[in-house]
Amino acid sequence: MIKQRDSEDLIHSYFRNKTVAIIGYDEQGYQHAKKLRELNAEVLVVLxxxxxxxxxxxxxxxxxxxxxxxxxxxxxxVW
Structure with a gap:
């Protein structure tokens, strides 16, 4: 069974150093974009x-x- 911390690390490592485009930007997208940027993902926004x-x-x-x-x-x- 995967522990919560292991699961979070797996998610973080997946997005790290990727280029993510968020399409249909809203408040949820904004919060997610900030989190992705903390993971060193390049975040692109389509409004x-x-x-x-x-x-x-x-x-x-x-x-x-x-x-x-x-x-x-x-x-x-897509948001």
Whole structure:
């Protein structure tokens, strides 16, 4: 049986040093993006049309198009 700590380590090691694109960014996506960044994942953000980019760029996230995300990301997450 996998212990809780072993499970967390496994999840963390999976995302570490990967490029993750979060599509459809919202509050849950924002929290997840911060956690991924702590794991040394490169986090790319795809916003819905009309969503203000300045806040997310200020937080240090790169805002890109969905097509660029498909080209660059190792993992795509849709929120």
């Amino acid at each position: 819905r049309d009309g969503t203000e980019e300045a806040h997310w760029k200020k937080e240090g996230f790169e805002v890109i198009s969905v097509w660029e995300a498909v080209d660059r990301a190792t993992i795509l997450q």
